[in-house]
Amino acid sequence: MxxxxxxxxxxxxxxxxxxxxxxxxxxxxxxxxxxxxxIWEQFCVNFYSISLKKDVTATLKYGQHYYDFDKGTM
Known part of the structure; x- marks a missing residue:
């Protein structure tokens, strides 16, 4: 990673x-x-980030779980 x-x-x-x-x-x-x-397949940022996501069709892994953004997120 x-x-x-x-x-x-x-x-x-x-x-x-x-x-x-x-x-x-x-x-x-x-x-x-x-x-x-x-590097974009698997990377980790060692700082805080705030992201506004809209119409994302991907799932992201955070910790041990995968998250989708079907209803949007911040």
Missing amino acids: HRINSISEFHRQLSLPAPLHPLVSVIDVAGIKPDESD
Whole structure:
């Protein structure tokens, strides 16, 4: 599993400019196209994140359980 340890590292992985603040960033991932790297199959971020998800058809594993987003989530 690939670990992303900082917001700056996350920006680098997404080929985004450096964040304006090292602890806070807002990213609209709708326009992001991840590369073909296998890190996106399984990765862990070592920081808190808040995500607004809409019309997601995937399931995500968090801890020991899988979660779907059929009714949306934050």
